[in-house]
Amino acid sequence: MNHTIGNRRIIGAVILSLAMCFTSCSRREKVLTFAVGGAPNELDFWEQLCENFQKETGIEVNLIRQPTDTDQRRQGLMVGLRAKKSDPDIFLMDVAWIGQFAASGWLEDLNSLPQSESIEVEKFFPTVVNLAGIYEGKLIALPIYVDGGLLYYRTDLLEKYGFRRPPETWKELIDMSTKVQARERATNPDFWGFVWQGAQYEGLVCNFLEFAVSNNGGLLLEDGKISVNTLENVQALQFMRDLICNYRISPPNTFTEMKEEEVRIFFQQGNALFERNWPYAWGNHQSESSPVKGKVGISPLPSFPGGRKASTLGGWHLGISIFSDSKKEAAQFLKYVTSYGIQKQLALNLGWNPGRVDIYEDPEVLSRLPHLKDLRVVFENAYARPNVPYYTQISEVLQRYINAVLAGKMEPVEALVKSEEEISEVVRNYAR
Numbered sequence: 001m002n003h004t005i006g007n008r009r010i011i012g013a014v015i016l017s018l019a020m021c022f023t024s025c026s027r028r029e030k031v032l033t034f035a036v037g038g039a040p041n042e043l044d045f046w047e048q049l050c051e052n053f054q055k056e057t058g059i060e061v062n063l064i065r066q067p068t069d070t071d072q073r074r075q076g077l078m079v080g081l082r083a084k085k086s087d088p089d090i091f092l093m094d095v096a097w098i099g100q101f102a103a104s105g106w107l108e109d110l111n112s113l114p115q116s117e118s119i120e121v122e123k124f125f126p127t128v129v130n131l132a133g134i135y136e137g138k139l140i141a142l143p144i145y146v147d148g149g150l151l152y153y154r155t156d157l158l159e160k161y162g163f164r165r166p167p168e169t170w171k172e173l174i175d176m177s178t179k180v181q182a183r184e185r186a187t188n189p190d191f192w193g194f195v196w197q198g199a200q201y202e203g204l205v206c207n208f209l210e211f212a213v214s215n216n217g218g219l220l221l222e223d224g225k226i227s228v229n230t231l232e233n234v235q236a237l238q239f240m241r242d243l244i245c246n247y248r249i250s251p252p253n254t255f256t257e258m259k260e261e262e263v264r265i266f267f268q269q270g271n272a273l274f275e276r277n278w279p280y281a282w283g284n285h286q287s288e289s290s291p292v293k294g295k296v297g298i299s300p301l302p303s304f305p306g307g308r309k310a311s312t313l314g315g316w317h318l319g320i321s322i323f324s325d326s327k328k329e330a331a332q333f334l335k336y337v338t339s340y341g342i343q344k345q346l347a348l349n350l351g352w353n354p355g356r357v358d359i360y361e362d363p364e365v366l367s368r369l370p371h372l373k374d375l376r377v378v379f380e381n382a383y384a385r386p387n388v389p390y391y392t393q394i395s396e397v398l399q400r401y402i403n404a405v406l407a408g409k410m411e412p413v414e415a416l417v418k419s420e421e422e423i424s425e426v427v428r429n430y431a432r
């Protein structure tokens, strides 16, 4: 081979590979990694949203699909954050564990990002932003949607059995369930009165708090002291067990299997009269393929006599990793997801309750989701779990003991005495 031709080829190849590296390197800068979990329809929605964002901005988004279970989502994110990995750049966080992420120093101050002045923080639920979005004076997250536990009911079945409205008290819920369950079983042996989340995970604590608060109980954490072993809480826990073992209106697999999706699917298949779930279930129940489409109503959860109707405050917030190497792009994505247009789509397409309060006045949203107006009040008064960095440790103790009671392995008093002891230890360790 002639030397000059050979050298030219080599030089050509070097230029080509440099050019390729340059293109792919510069393209890589524009790839944003976004971690999000949820039900299949929610993940499809996010995928479409990422594609639209890319079309509008040229920024490619790599979507990391996480499970629905909040505990698993948290653990998945923590692996990368603990190792200071730059991916994912941006992710959704549960209001329950945002305090832990903030205290670990993993969240970027959103106000320090380019164009931060265009983040319309004043448009979001102020109580929620103050509870979870601000840490040591810094804005570390924005609520994409707010959650609160709700009672779903079968409008057709209540009517069929002569009930004119959903239950106001737990006693009414039992009476209605007992009657309807007995009659419906003639044609559907798998029919149950009331399904809710009783498996050992975060959702169980949310359910427990609703029963407890609706009996004037709850979880009180004050001046480093925890109070969970109260008469009101013991009664609430006994009641949860009775739903399964005494009234027998909730299935035995409540404490082994029932998480949000299991409960949602069970009800959606037409196998229950009442369901406790978050607002996301609405969009699924009303979907084209749903056997209960057009037969579902929503109301606040019932209460005990003298108690108040209670809903645990849930919801997911968007935050940017302090280790991200694409913060500018991440900020653009955050602006996009929190814009009026996208927040409206979240409500219309998924039935979610947006973090932005102005959506609750949108005429189209209100005509298609009339219940949203009342829900805004439910969310404003929802019961917040303690926003402390060690909340997940508190929750782990509660999950274990409450689930043991549901499984019949322990009595409510013993479980709450032990919970209080162990949680006090968690609090003491943290203060040390």
Ligand code: GLC
Binding pocket: 070, 094, 095, 096, 147, 202, 203, 204, 206, 260, 278, 313, 314, 315, 316
């Ligand atoms: C929902 C709520 C979240 C809660 C979780 C429990 O995702 O939004 O706040 O912790 O359910 O399963």
